[in-house]
Amino acid sequence: MKVDVLLGLQWGDEGKGKVVDVLTPRYDVVARFQGGPNAGHTLEFEGKKYVLRSIPSGIFQHGQVNIIGNGVVLDPVLFREEAEALRQSGVDLTKVLKISKKAHLILPTHRLLDAANEAAKGAAKIGTTGKGIGPTYTDKTSRNGLRVGDTLMPDFAQRYEAAKQRHLRQMEALGTTNHSNLPELEKNWLEAVEYLRNYDLIDSEHYINNALKEGKKVLCEGAQGTMLDVDFGSYPFVTSSNTVSAGACTGLGVAPNKIGRVFGIFKAYCTRVGSGPFPTELFDETGKRMRDIGHEYGAVTGRERRCGWVDLVALKYAVMINGVTDLIMMKSDVLDDFDTIRACVAYKINGETVSELPFDIQSVDIEPVYVDLPGWKTPMNQLSDESALPKNFTDYIAFIEKELGVPVTILSVGPDREQTIVRKNF
Numbered sequence: 001m002k003v004d005v006l007l008g009l010q011w012g013d014e015g016k017g018k019v020v021d022v023l024t025p026r027y028d029v030v031a032r033f034q035g036g037p038n039a040g041h042t043l044e045f046e047g048k049k050y051v052l053r054s055i056p057s058g059i060f061q062h063g064q065v066n067i068i069g070n071g072v073v074l075d076p077v078l079f080r081e082e083a084e085a086l087r088q089s090g091v092d093l094t095k096v097l098k099i100s101k102k103a104h105l106i107l108p109t110h111r112l113l114d115a116a117n118e119a120a121k122g123a124a125k126i127g128t129t130g131k132g133i134g135p136t137y138t139d140k141t142s143r144n145g146l147r148v149g150d151t152l153m154p155d156f157a158q159r160y161e162a163a164k165q166r167h168l169r170q171m172e173a174l175g176t177t178n179h180s181n182l183p184e185l186e187k188n189w190l191e192a193v194e195y196l197r198n199y200d201l202i203d204s205e206h207y208i209n210n211a212l213k214e215g216k217k218v219l220c221e222g223a224q225g226t227m228l229d230v231d232f233g234s235y236p237f238v239t240s241s242n243t244v245s246a247g248a249c250t251g252l253g254v255a256p257n258k259i260g261r262v263f264g265i266f267k268a269y270c271t272r273v274g275s276g277p278f279p280t281e282l283f284d285e286t287g288k289r290m291r292d293i294g295h296e297y298g299a300v301t302g303r304e305r306r307c308g309w310v311d312l313v314a315l316k317y318a319v320m321i322n323g324v325t326d327l328i329m330m331k332s333d334v335l336d337d338f339d340t341i342r343a344c345v346a347y348k349i350n351g352e353t354v355s356e357l358p359f360d361i362q363s364v365d366i367e368p369v370y371v372d373l374p375g376w377k378t379p380m381n382q383l384s385d386e387s388a389l390p391k392n393f394t395d396y397i398a399f400i401e402k403e404l405g406v407p408v409t410i411l412s413v414g415p416d417r418e419q420t421i422v423r424k425n426f
Contacts, residue, residue: 001212002260003031003252005245007222009318011234011272013298013305014265015330015412017043020057020221022410022420023263028216030058031067031208033251034241035223036106036133037078044415050089054079056221059086059096065211067204070102071241071251073136074148076192083195099196100204101149107160108185109167110135116176129274137240139163148201151193205253212258220248226264226318234361237276245322264324264406266315268332268341268396271296271305277361280308280344280368294334309342309370312403317357319404328410329400332393333380333419341375341396344368345403373399381414386423 006023008014021043024030037053043060044050052059054074056066068074083093110132117135139145146163150156164186168179211218222243227233229243241247245262248254269290272278281287287307290296296305318324335341346355346369358364376393383389389411397408411421 001215001217002258003208003212003218003220003248003254004261004263005220005222005248005259005322006263006265007243007245007322008225009227009264009266009315009322009324010225010270010311011227011276011278012223012225013271013273013296014225014267016221016223016265017052017057018412018415018417018420019263019265019328019330019410020219021060022417023219024058024061024064026217027058027064027219029065029067029208029211029218030056030221031069031204031218031252032056032072032221032223033069033248034071034243035239036073036131036136037075037082038129038131038133038224038239044417048089050086053082055082055086055093055097058219058221059091059093063096066097067202067207067252068097068099068103069204069252070100071247072100073104073106073133073140073241074099074196075106075131076196077188078131080192080195094199098200098202098204098207099148101147101152101201102204103148104136104140104145105148105150105193106132106136107146107163107167108182108189109164109171110139111185112176112179112182113167113171116171116174119176120174134240135167148196151197152201208252208254209258220252220254222247226321227314229321232317232321234277237274237362259323261325262323263326263328263410264319264322265328265330266310266318267330268310268335269294270308270310273298273303273305277366278306278308279314279347279361279366280311281306282308290334293337294331309344309368310400311344311368312400313344313347313355313357315404316355319406324404324406326409327400327404327406328412329397329408330412332411333413335375336378336380338375339377341373342370343373343399343403345371371399381419383413384418384421386411386421389421 058064058066113135114130114132224239224243228239230238249256290307346353348367349364374392376390378390409423413419
């Protein structure tokens with residue numbers, strides 16, 4: 001057996017949570033492999049809306065095992081809030097959720113350090129969510145982190161205190177010395193750590209590989225998007241982990257030859273939150289219209305998303321880096337009333353037309369080269385069968401498939417799990 005991977009191909013917010021929820025009945029295990037609680041996966045069904053931050057999106061289905069993998073950074077306080085909200089909605093996570101002992105913990109001082117780092121950068125700030133994710137990954141790679149399994153060690157209190165004191169020294173070096181809220185943050189955090197011990201803390205790499213040996217099907221869930229990958233994204237305006245399919249190997253302990261299908265999710269247009277380059281961004285009424293129709297605001301942060309036309313240069317790059325086998329197109333219904341749909345097929349840089357993503361898209365002046373296609377002018381959210389799709393829309397799909405060289409196998413035509421069309425070639 002091989003694991004399948006599902007991830008975003010743009011700058012995040014593509015709708016991964018909904019698709020994981022739709023696909024989960026086909027799998028026995030759903031495992032999140034990277035990212036932290038800045039990732040808000042929104043799911044809607046039966047008239048209710050749920051936002052997940054660290055918990056995998058497979059928890060609402062039929063008792064599948066869900067795993068928070070070692071590549072995730074976990075904030076016990078936010079995890080407890082999320083878990084309790086789900087419990088009140090009737091979801092008993094203790095029966096379906098397991099957490100890797102090797103997942104790193106976000107400490108209260110990580111959040112304070114995150115804010116101090118951003119303040120020190122001034123106008124050059126990255127635009128982080130302030131959740132402490134970057135500093136936690138920094139501690140991980142500098143071999144100073146605390147992991148979930150450390151909470152079970154007899155000297156955990158000493159390990160925590162050493163980490164806290166190191167962070168306080170770092171903040172002092174950045175000119176931040178006022179930590180009056182730290183005692184309250186620390187009290188809540190330590191209580192949440194006790195809550196975390198109620199869950200099944202496991203060696204997730206063994207669990208997943210044993211599941212494969214037993215013939216079980218595993219879906220690996222990514223967070224953020226390819227263009228936010230710390231190596232291959234629009235650096236330095238990226239997240240702190242590997243969001244690409246290779247991240248499933250390091251984030252779950254799965255060998256490269258165990259990767260099967262790779263589901264790449266993208267919107268029929270494009271959005272981005274926070275700072276950083278965005279070649280097809282629209283600053284006019286068209287961009288505002290996309291934002292309003294698509295309700296483009298961060299699921300966790302509430303931040304307004306920047307909107308623009310689909311960027312096929314960046315998508316080709318993402319398809320290549322991830323080895324995408326199946327494309328999943330989201331939110332096509334947002335473009336229902338547009339007369340013309342535009343797609344960026346190349347960049348003009350210093351008068352030269354290029355079709356490959358340059359090294360640094362922040363430092364060059366990019367003029368998108370667009371192809372215009374006729375809009376479908378049909379309420380897509382009322383359709384439930386591929387045969388009912390309007391010709392202009394199927395032409396748009398065919399154009400995308402030709403440009404990217406990968407079939408579009410699933411279409412989302414609305415936020416509800418039922419508003420999904422699985423194509424015949426799935």
